[in-house]
Amino acid sequence: MADRKKLVIGLFGFGTVGKALYNLLETTRPDGVRIKRICVRDISKNRGIEADFTDNYDSIFNDPEINLIVELVDDARASYAIITRALREGMSAVSGNKKMLAEHLPELIEMQKQTGSTLLYDASACGSIPVIRNLEEYYDNELLVSVKGILNGSSNYILTKIFNHGMTYEAALREAQEAGFAESDPSLDVDGWDSLSKLIIITVHAFGTYIAPENIFTFGISNLRDYDIRFAREKGRRIKLVGHVEKLADGRLVACVIPQLLSKNKYIYGVDDEFNGVVIKGLYYDKQFMFGRGAGGFPTGSAILSDITACQYDYKYEYKKRLTHLNDLPEFTNDVHFRVFFRYRNPEDLNLIEFDSISEKYSSADFNYVVGHTSLADLHRVAALMRDRDVFIAAYPPD
Amino acid sequence: MADRKKLVIGLFGFGTVGKALYNLLETTRPDGVRIKRICVRDISKNRGIEADFTDNYDSIFNDPEINLIVELVDDARASYAIITRALREGMSAVSGNKKMLAEHLPELIEMQKQTGSTLLYDASACGSIPVIRNLEEYYDNELLVSVKGILNGSSNYILTKIFNHGMTYEAALREAQEAGFAESDPSLDVDGWDSLSKLIIITVHAFGTYIAPENIFTFGISNLRDYDIRFAREKGRRIKLVGHVEKLADGRLVACVIPQLLSKNKYIYGVDDEFNGVVIKGLYYDKQFMFGRGAGGFPTGSAILSDITACQYDYKYEYKKRLTHLNDLPEFTNDVHFRVFFRYRNPEDLNLIEFDSISEKYSSADFNYVVGHTSLADLHRVAALMRDRDVFIAAYPPD
Numbered sequence: 106m107a108d109r110k111k112l113v114i115g116l117f118g119f120g121t122v123g124k125a126l127y128n129l130l131e132t133t134r135p136d137g138v139r140i141k142r143i144c145v146r147d148i149s150k151n152r153g154i155e156a157d158f159t160d161n162y163d164s165i166f167n168d169p170e171i172n173l174i175v176e177l178v179d180d181a182r183a184s185y186a187i188i189t190r191a192l193r194e195g196m197s198a199v200s201g202n203k204k205m206l207a208e209h210l211p212e213l214i215e216m217q218k219q220t221g222s223t224l225l226y227d228a229s230a231c232g233s234i235p236v237i238r239n240l241e242e243y244y245d246n247e248l249l250v251s252v253k254g255i256l257n258g259s260s261n262y263i264l265t266k267i268f269n270h271g272m273t274y275e276a277a278l279r280e281a282q283e284a285g286f287a288e289s290d291p292s293l294d295v296d297g298w299d300s301l302s303k304l305i306i307i308t309v310h311a312f313g314t315y316i317a318p319e320n321i322f323t324f325g326i327s328n329l330r331d332y333d334i335r336f337a338r339e340k341g342r343r344i345k346l347v348g349h350v351e352k353l354a355d356g357r358l359v360a361c362v363i364p365q366l367l368s369k370n371k372y373i374y375g376v377d378d379e380f381n382g383v384v385i386k387g388l389y390y391d392k393q394f395m396f397g398r399g400a401g402g403f404p405t406g407s408a409i410l411s412d413i414t415a416c417q418y419d420y421k422y423e424y425k426k427r428l429t430h431l432n433d434l435p436e437f438t439n440d441v442h443f444r445v446f447f448r449y450r451n452p453e454d455l456n457l458i459e460f461d462s463i464s465e466k467y468s469s470a471d472f473n474y475v476v477g478h479t480s481l482a483d484l485h486r487v488a489a490l491m492r493d494r495d496v497f498i499a500a501y502p503p504d
Numbered sequence: 505m506a507d508r509k510k511l512v513i514g515l516f517g518f519g520t521v522g523k524a525l526y527n528l529l530e531t532t533r534p535d536g537v538r539i540k541r542i543c544v545r546d547i548s549k550n551r552g553i554e555a556d557f558t559d560n561y562d563s564i565f566n567d568p569e570i571n572l573i574v575e576l577v578d579d580a581r582a583s584y585a586i587i588t589r590a591l592r593e594g595m596s597a598v599s600g601n602k603k604m605l606a607e608h609l610p611e612l613i614e615m616q617k618q619t620g621s622t623l624l625y626d627a628s629a630c631g632s633i634p635v636i637r638n639l640e641e642y643y644d645n646e647l648l649v650s651v652k653g654i655l656n657g658s659s660n661y662i663l664t665k666i667f668n669h670g671m672t673y674e675a676a677l678r679e680a681q682e683a684g685f686a687e688s689d690p691s692l693d694v695d696g697w698d699s700l701s702k703l704i705i706i707t708v709h710a711f712g713t714y715i716a717p718e719n720i721f722t723f724g725i726s727n728l729r730d731y732d733i734r735f736a737r738e739k740g741r742r743i744k745l746v747g748h749v750e751k752l753a754d755g756r757l758v759a760c761v762i763p764q765l766l767s768k769n770k771y772i773y774g775v776d777d778e779f780n781g782v783v784i785k786g787l788y789y790d791k792q793f794m795f796g797r798g799a800g801g802f803p804t805g806s807a808i809l810s811d812i813t814a815c816q817y818d819y820k821y822e823y824k825k826r827l828t829h830l831n832d833l834p835e836f837t838n839d840v841h842f843r844v845f846f847r848y849r850n851p852e853d854l855n856l857i858e859f860d861s862i863s864e865k866y867s868s869a870d871f872n873y874v875v876g877h878t879s880l881a882d883l884h885r886v887a888a889l890m891r892d893r894d895v896f897i898a899a900y901p902p903d
Contacts, residue, residue, distance in 0.1 A: 375774075388532075392797075
């Protein structure tokens with residue numbers, strides 16, 4: 106029944122996750138898995154371990170013994186080059202680069218179909234929580250309504266320090282970076298780009314539909330100011346950065362990454378620190394909640410290790426929801442209206458957004474805010490403008 | 505890539521879950537799945553639907569068109585007869601009978617190996633939470649430390665009514681039965697037997713080891729009295745019925761079903777009503793938490809439907825952890841010591857348990873209790889005696 110394939114790994118990248126994976130393999134020594142060679146940018150650096158380092162892609166791809174590429178590089182373009190080469194050459198591959206995956210998934214799915222090679226990337230969405238495999242294997246399309254969650258550990262760590270420990274945004278960001286939770290470019294975390302990539306990957310496995318990054322409204326927490334924190338506290342809520350995809354009653358999909366003012370009765374309200382939490386909602390099973398560490402070397406490294414073990418058993422994503430419905434996949438729309446909290450400094454910035462209706466309005470010398478209904482399409486239109494100004498927006502769902 | 509097999513189902517049992525499954529299939533009409541015939545005990549009963557009912561097993565097994573047996577009967581012996589016949593005849597089968605599975609898993613695994621037929625039962629452990637498939641597919645043996653959770657929805661519903669709504673045990677039990685959450689025999693829920701069955705199934709998929717039901721200490725909540733509730737409240741804790749399996753540092757497994765006095769900082773403290781919650785702990789990813797509806801027709805019916813869909817794609821449990829380690833599976837032990845709260849009416853009942861040490865002792869005309877350390881082996885020895893007397897025991901972990 107269970108027959109383990111021998112895997113000889115060519116590893117690309119030796120940052121936090123690469124090192125953690127290396128240590129995990131040293132400690133657990135799983136049967137039939139070993140790293141043969143590690144490709145790094147700077148081969149002269151002393152890494153304190155006895156391993157075969159190279160800076161030459163070919164010395165990995167041309168080694169006939171190596172049959173699995175594990176790619177843990179930071180740079181999306183390098184990641185794309187490595188993964189597509191692996192797939193073209195019929196090798197199995199494991200990737201941890203969400204940005205690359207989010208940009209190229211349809212092509213990578215097509216390549217797997219044509220070459221018969223395997224690409225796994227469960228570690229890329231929510232670290233140690235097996236979200237992709239569960240969506241892929243367990244949650245049947247017809248019954249799935251929405252997937253929603255805290256997808257980025259480092260921005261959640263920052264928000265937790267602010268809301269549970271009274272820190273300022275700046276101090277909290279510094280602490281997240283020192284704890285090693287932040288990406289090398291903090292904007293990936295705090296501006297929502299990392300959550301966006303994960304949301305795109307999740308959407309493909311949840312509903313089959315691929316939505317290009319530029320079509321999804323994305324707004325992060327880097328514009329968060331004390332006024333916003335105070336507003337949330339006064340309303341008894343916490344702000345969390347949430348990625349959300351939902352099937353509307355008409356069958357269309359809506360998706361966005363936006364700070365949300367969450368009340369206590371929401372599952373993800375209590376997801377703190379660098380943890381991730383995902384709520385999967387179905388027509389009949391109601392809500393399911395999965396929760397685990399979403400950042401850090403070892404949790405992510407052990408998720409990568411699970412992908413590797415899956416390769417030993419020839420596991421593949423089947424992309425059922427996508428491939429069996431390629432001609433009638435749910436369409437994406439930004440045509441949905443909801444309540445938001447919008448804080449702005451310059452009175453003119455209120456004109457950025459077209460409100461259907463406004464139910465609260467506050468003005469002062471320091472700052473102004475409104476609570477009102479608007480559409481996601483309208484927000485998406487002005488997302489870049491909003492990022493550049495001293496304004497903050499959050500979804501503000503009713504209690 | 506993804507090719508859906510056509511499934512023609514012979515359904516056994518038309519209780520709450522059977523009916524829910526029938527309605528789910530009527531509503532969602534998944535491609536290539538239909539129920540052809542339904543076998544029930546009493547064919548004369550008017551069920552208000554147009555379907556081909558029979559009370560004759562043969563009319564299902566002898567129908568050459570039927571290629572999947574879905575068995576949702578209450579009676580473990582009938583379940584065993586149906587499932588073993590299906591496997592022997594090379595048919596795929598889905599079972600929801602935890603008791604039968606817990607009693608016969610090693611034999612059923614062996615039968616699948618020999619006949620090449622498939623048996624799926626994700627719905628049997630924790631309803632809509634895909635615990636088994638996650639343990640099977642994702643959590644690698646070497647890294648897994650423990651699985652622990654609230655595995656029975658109806659006893660948890662009762663405990664929630666008691667602790668969050670101040671109900672008495674009796675009133676809460678009545679309400680659970682009226683809400684349709686309780687098994688036909690409430691002792692299965694409240695005495696921990698249902699949790700025990702699920703724990704055994706989970707253990708096989710988590711660690712490979714099969715532990716027979718009679719070897720696992722099992723104590724439920726039917727002896728719970730107001731004194732116990734008061735004690736928990738005074739200590740700022742809630743009582744939950746917890747199934748727990750853990751790999752000790754020496755590699756041996758310990759498992760039990762026991763009420764626990766839980767403090768607020770535990771994930772499962774907040775799992776309320778009929779929900780189930782499972783915490784999976786690994787060496788490197790720390791803790792993961794899965795949460796969802798664990799009882800009720802539709803959540804369980806949709807879990808059964810996921811098993812059916814999995815059959816369409818020829819999914820099988822690989823039983824990796826068991827089959828690749830059959831000769832060196834972790835051994836089971838009850839040789840573990842921990843702190844308990846033990847409440848008793850008759851002073852002599854204190855002699856039931858051998859305590860290593862006692863740290864608190866309370867006596868009054870109405871009731872007595874001690875807090876002390878004892879061994880699971882010792883508790884297991886007197887489990888049946890304890891059930892028959894007016895005593896209550898709960899694990900009482902340090903803060």
